Structures are given as structure tokens and as C-alpha cells.
Amino acid sequence: MVEFVHASLLAIQAYGTLGLVFALAFHWRGLSRLDQGSRGAGLGFRWVITPGVVALWPWLAVRCWRTKQVGSFAEGPHASAAPGRLRAAHGLAWKALAVLLPLAVGVALWWRPIDPSSGDVTESLPRTAAPGSPDASLPPQPHQPETQRSH
Amino acid sequence: MSTTYRAIDWNRQKRRYDLTLVVLVALVFLSFMGVSLLRSTHITAETLLIRGSAVTALLLLHVILAIGPLARFDPRFLPLLYNRRHLGVTMFFLALVHSVFATVQFHALGDESPLVSVLTAYRQDYNVFASGGFQPAHFPFEPFGAAALVILFLMAATSHDFWLRNLGAGFWKALHLGVYAAYGLLLVHVAFGALQSERSPAYPLVLGLGFVVIAGLHLAAARKEARLDRAELGAEQDGFISVCRASEVREGRGRVVMARGQRVALFRQQARIFATSNVCRHQGGPVGEGQIVDGCITCPWHGWNYQPEDGCSPPPFQEVLETYNIRVIAGHVWLKATANPLGTRCAGSLVDDR
Structure with a gap:
């Protein structure tokens, strides 16, 4: 699991670095080609869209490439979402949440340990030490954060 | 905009x-x-x-x-x-x-x-x-x-x-x-x-x-x-559907009606009723729940504007809503369920409230 997380974070790092490089090129040439509305846009606008450019660079790269092939790819002023489908998706999402969330939160509350003040939970609660308490002064164990439950 | x-x-x-x-x-x-x-x-x-x-x-x-x-x-x-x-x-x-x-x-x-x-x-x-x-x-x-x-x-x-x-x-x-x-x-x-x-x-x-x-x-x-969406359709004649009473569309205000599975926005301006698509070109907002401000239909979500007679945004903007043909007969609004091509100008239909 740790190896998998390491590899995933490394992949995300590489993806982000490529995204930053792409963002530079995109601001230099791609942006005005992709969307004519961005011509003459200021630095503030470029800053605002940069996190999205870094996050979605493969999508934009494909769009830039296709724009070169077929002309502007930005949706025209007459395009619009399909409201019927969106309404259906909204309804479905809330029906799913209405069932799943009470279930998940119910499980979390039903099986939560007995009140720590009763002294019966030393076995069931993870190590917790409020910052400043005597336990908190102990050196942290390798790969063992000392206060996990105080968020 | x-x-x-x-x-x-x-x-x-x-x-x-x-x-x-x-x-x-x-x-x-x-x-x-x-x-x-x-x-x-x-x-x-x-x-x-x-x-x-x-x-x-x-x-x-x-x-x-x-x-x-x-x-x-x-x-x-x-x-x-x-x-x-x-x-x-x-x-x-x-x-x-x-x-x-x-x-x-x-x-x-x-x-x-x-x-x-x-x-x-x-x-x-x-x-x-x-x-x-x-x-x-x-x-x-x-x-x-x-x-x-x-x-x-x-x-x-x-x-x-x-x-x-x-x-x-x-x-x-x-x-x-x-x-x-x-x-x-x-x-x-x-x-x-x-x-x-x-x-x-x-x-x-x-x-x-x-x-x-x-x-x-x-x-x-x-x-x-x-x-x-489930609202029952009214009578149909020559491709026009009876959608509501003209008195239900207030001056300067919108009203949403259903016509063959799609929502259409009705607006009344200077005793004329106009019909456009109900879906704003910006974020799909319900145009028909907006009102007419300075002669333009104004989406209630972010204030995007459209002219009631042709559905076009005022220059220099380029967004356009479909328009629909309308007839007002004996106090009832009849709507042609098929939208006009984009940019089609419709004079609207005069309402006689007497």
C-alpha cells in the first residue's frame, strides 16, 4: 500500500510538472488559438485559469491539437447544457446520498467507542494526545502520527 | 456578460x-x-x-x-x-x-x-x-x-x-x-x-x-x-398548443410552460407576448423565471440579456435563444411547439385584455 501511494504521488508530481510546462506553452501560443475571447485578456485572467490548465492539460492539449485541425473548438455562443439530463442527474445524486450517507454516518456513530472519559476505550481508540499534554511531549514513533483524531 | x-x-x-x-x-x-x-x-x-x-x-x-x-x-x-x-x-x-x-x-x-x-x-x-x-x-x-x-x-x-x-x-x-x-x-x-x-x-x-x-x-x-415536466398539454390546432391564459403572463415578467417535452419561456412586454427557449446560453439558467429589464429578457441567475423579439443578446454579445411563434386567441396563449431557426424575428402576439 505504501509503495502504491508513493508511486501514485510520484505520478501526480510528474503530471503536475508536465502541466506546468504545458501551461507556459499554452499561455504563450495555445490560449489565443483555442479561444478568441482570450485575445487581449489581462494577466489576472491568465493567473486565474492557470491551476485549471495544470490540472486539465491533457484535455487542453487535445483541444489545441484539434483546433489546429478544424478551427476554433470553443463552444459557440449558442451552445447550452441539456437541462433535462442535468435535472435527472441531480435527482439521482440526491437519492443516492439520501440512502448512502445516513448509512455511513450511522455505522460511524453506532460503533464508535465508549466515551473516553469512562476509561473503557484504551483498546479501541487510536493513540490520541492533545498538543501540550504529557503524551505529546513523547517523540513520535516512526510513521505514527501522535494525534490522529483531533481534526 | x-x-x-x-x-x-x-x-x-x-x-x-x-x-x-x-x-x-x-x-x-x-x-x-x-x-x-x-x-x-x-x-x-x-x-x-x-x-x-x-x-x-x-x-x-x-x-x-x-x-x-x-x-x-x-x-x-x-x-x-x-x-x-x-x-x-x-x-x-x-x-x-x-x-x-x-x-x-x-x-x-x-x-x-x-x-x-x-x-x-x-x-x-x-x-x-x-x-x-x-x-x-x-x-x-x-x-x-x-x-x-x-x-x-x-x-x-x-x-x-x-x-x-x-x-x-x-x-x-x-x-x-x-x-x-x-x-x-x-x-x-x-x-x-x-x-x-x-x-x-x-x-x-x-x-x-x-x-x-x-x-x-x-x-x-x-x-x-x-x-x-409532467404538466398536461392543452388543446392542439394547426401545430399550435394552448399553453396558458394570457392573463397568467404578467407585464415585464416571465412564465415557463411545457410544449412537447421542452420548456419554453413566455414574456409579456408592452401588451405583446413573446416566446423563447427557457435555457440560458450561459449556465443553462431558467430564463423564464427572470424578467424584462431595459427591454431585454434577463436571466435570473447571472443577468444575461436577450431581446424578446429575436432572442439575440444586445450587441456586441452574440448569444442567441430560439424563438417560438405565438398566437393569442380569446385570452389563451397558443404556442407553436417547434422552435424557429436561431435569430428568427417574431413580432409576438398582441394581448387584448379588455
């Missing part, structure tokens, strides 16, 4: 909106800190910051989720919808503050990278079946918060209209429906995290009440929308 992109199209209303937002967020944050300090003087500044940002972000998320359905029921909530994306971006930054400080405080002292520790600490420290039975206090709650943060980041990063136009309205809307997944993930994050050590019954009660209110509002709004 703007012909060239800007970082933020500031206007007086947006400035007032954002100022109010900053003041309210600061008030909630400071109130939380004050109450926490009154309850325990041992609490550290870092813990206050972590908890305060989390509580404020969660509260803001509830407000964000409530605005949409509330505006469907009462137009007085529409001004809150106008700049909702700034609420979302603010909420993301609060969640970011919470996660950065929590990661530093609880995961930076081990021999593992803090990010790896956030996602894997439970593997060694928690075992949900450690004592034979299920132990939710050992459940890894951090990855749920991290997943919600990724969704909130994607939504905040793509909140500019540039993305709406370049990702496509359908994809953009689908991406932003992710807020519901983020909400679900955050409630699980709180239930398996903070609620395992916070013993007061007030916390789960408040969380549950928030969920019941938000889910109830959304389900009630969905029901109202479905009822409108």
Missing part, C-alpha cells in the same frame, strides 16, 4: 456580495474560536485554526448547496445565486487551510513524507477489526477528506467562464455536479474522524440536521421540477 475574458468581472453587486461573504466568514471563524477558547483554555492556535477552518468550510458548503433549491422556491434567494462561484472558491480555500495545517500538525513529524502519511497512516495505526469487532475509530478518514479536496480544487480551478466555454456546457456542469460527491465524502470524513473523539451529541445532531435540510430541499425542488 463580457466580450473579453477578465479575471473577475467586478461590478457593484459583486463587490457587495464578496464583502458580505468575507465579513460573514470572519464572523463565523472568530465566533468558533471564541467559543472554543471559552470551553477549553488549553487549546492551541494550530488546533483552533484546523477546527475553525473545517467548521466554517462545512457551514459554507451547506449554504452553497441550499441556495439552488431555495431559489427554485423563492426568487428572493436569487441574488445569492448570482455570485455562488465565489462562495465555492472561498470554501475550497478554507478546506485547503484545514488540510494543510492538519497535515503539518499530525503527519509532519514521522519518518514518512506527510502526504504519504496522510494516505497510509491508518495501515499501521488503525485496524478496523483490531479487537475482533468493527471499530470505526480505526477507520481511515483522511483519504475521504483528501478526495473531497481534489474535487473542490477541480471545481474552483474551473469556475471561470473560460472553462464553461472550453470544456463544453455539458462536461462543465457534470464536473460541477461533483460537489454532491464532495459533500458525501466530507460527511464521511467528519463522521469517522472528528465525531469519533467529540462526544457531545450536539455534533452528530447538527450534522444530521444539516443533511436532512439540504437533502430535503433538493428532493423537494426535484419533485417540483418533475411536476412541471
Whole structure:
């Protein structure tokens, strides 16, 4: 699991670095080609869209490439979402949440340990030490954060 | 509406909106800190910051989720919808503050990278079946918060209209429906995290009440929308359908009617009734719930304008809504269910209220 997380974070790092490089090129040439509305846009606008450019660079790269092939790819002023489908998706999402969330939160509350003040939970609660308490002064164990439950 | 992109199209209303937002967020944050300090003087500044940002972000998320359905029921909530994306971006930054400080405080002292520790600490420290039975206090709650943060980041990063136009309205809307997944993930994050050590019954009660209110509002709004979609069609003659009485369309106001499965917006201006598509070209807002301002149909969500007679936005803007042919006969509005080609001019139909 740790190896998998390491590899995933490394992949995300590489993806982000490529995204930053792409963002530079995109601001230099791609942006005005992709969307004519961005011509003459200021630095503030470029800053605002940069996190999205870094996050979605493969999508934009494909769009830039296709724009070169077929002309502007930005949706025209007459395009619009399909409201019927969106309404259906909204309804479905809330029906799913209405069932799943009470279930998940119910499980979390039903099986939560007995009140720590009763002294019966030393076995069931993870190590917790409020910052400043005597336990908190102990050196942290390798790969063992000392206060996990105080968020 | 703007012909060239800007970082933020500031206007007086947006400035007032954002100022109010900053003041309210600061008030909630400071109130939380004050109450926490009154309850325990041992609490550290870092813990206050972590908890305060989390509580404020969660509260803001509830407000964000409530605005949409509330505006469907009462137009007085529409001004809150106008700049909702700034609420979302603010909420993301609060969640970011919470996660950065929590990661530093609880995961930076081990021999593992803090990010790896956030996602894997439970593997060694928690075992949900450690004592034979299920132990939710050992459940890894951090990855749920991290997943919600990724969704909130994607939504905040793509909140500019540039993305709406370049990702496509359908994809953009689908991406932003992710807020519901983020909400679900955050409630699980709180239930398996903070609620395992916070013993007061007030916390789960408040969380549950928030969920019941938000889910109830959304389900009630969905029901109202479905009822409108199921509205029975009136009589049909020569391709025209009787949709409502002319008196039901008030001067300067809109009314939404159904015609063969699609919603059409009716507007009355200077004793004439016009019909256009009900779907705003910006974010798909319900044009028919808006009104006529300075001679233009004005979408209630973000104020995009269209001329009633041809559906075109006033120059230099280029957005166009479909128009529909209308007849008013004996006090009844008859609508041709097939839309005209874009930009078709319709003179509307004169209403004789005598």
C-alpha cells in the first residue's frame, strides 16, 4: 500500500510538472488559438485559469491539437447544457446520498467507542494526545502520527 | 456578460456580495474560536485554526448547496445565486487551510513524507477489526477528506467562464455536479474522524440536521421540477398548443410552460407576448423565471440579456435563444411547439385584455 501511494504521488508530481510546462506553452501560443475571447485578456485572467490548465492539460492539449485541425473548438455562443439530463442527474445524486450517507454516518456513530472519559476505550481508540499534554511531549514513533483524531 | 475574458468581472453587486461573504466568514471563524477558547483554555492556535477552518468550510458548503433549491422556491434567494462561484472558491480555500495545517500538525513529524502519511497512516495505526469487532475509530478518514479536496480544487480551478466555454456546457456542469460527491465524502470524513473523539451529541445532531435540510430541499425542488415536466398539454390546432391564459403572463415578467417535452419561456412586454427557449446560453439558467429589464429578457441567475423579439443578446454579445411563434386567441396563449431557426424575428402576439 505504501509503495502504491508513493508511486501514485510520484505520478501526480510528474503530471503536475508536465502541466506546468504545458501551461507556459499554452499561455504563450495555445490560449489565443483555442479561444478568441482570450485575445487581449489581462494577466489576472491568465493567473486565474492557470491551476485549471495544470490540472486539465491533457484535455487542453487535445483541444489545441484539434483546433489546429478544424478551427476554433470553443463552444459557440449558442451552445447550452441539456437541462433535462442535468435535472435527472441531480435527482439521482440526491437519492443516492439520501440512502448512502445516513448509512455511513450511522455505522460511524453506532460503533464508535465508549466515551473516553469512562476509561473503557484504551483498546479501541487510536493513540490520541492533545498538543501540550504529557503524551505529546513523547517523540513520535516512526510513521505514527501522535494525534490522529483531533481534526 | 463580457466580450473579453477578465479575471473577475467586478461590478457593484459583486463587490457587495464578496464583502458580505468575507465579513460573514470572519464572523463565523472568530465566533468558533471564541467559543472554543471559552470551553477549553488549553487549546492551541494550530488546533483552533484546523477546527475553525473545517467548521466554517462545512457551514459554507451547506449554504452553497441550499441556495439552488431555495431559489427554485423563492426568487428572493436569487441574488445569492448570482455570485455562488465565489462562495465555492472561498470554501475550497478554507478546506485547503484545514488540510494543510492538519497535515503539518499530525503527519509532519514521522519518518514518512506527510502526504504519504496522510494516505497510509491508518495501515499501521488503525485496524478496523483490531479487537475482533468493527471499530470505526480505526477507520481511515483522511483519504475521504483528501478526495473531497481534489474535487473542490477541480471545481474552483474551473469556475471561470473560460472553462464553461472550453470544456463544453455539458462536461462543465457534470464536473460541477461533483460537489454532491464532495459533500458525501466530507460527511464521511467528519463522521469517522472528528465525531469519533467529540462526544457531545450536539455534533452528530447538527450534522444530521444539516443533511436532512439540504437533502430535503433538493428532493423537494426535484419533485417540483418533475411536476412541471409532467404538466398536461392543452388543446392542439394547426401545430399550435394552448399553453396558458394570457392573463397568467404578467407585464415585464416571465412564465415557463411545457410544449412537447421542452420548456419554453413566455414574456409579456408592452401588451405583446413573446416566446423563447427557457435555457440560458450561459449556465443553462431558467430564463423564464427572470424578467424584462431595459427591454431585454434577463436571466435570473447571472443577468444575461436577450431581446424578446429575436432572442439575440444586445450587441456586441452574440448569444442567441430560439424563438417560438405565438398566437393569442380569446385570452389563451397558443404556442407553436417547434422552435424557429436561431435569430428568427417574431413580432409576438398582441394581448387584448379588455
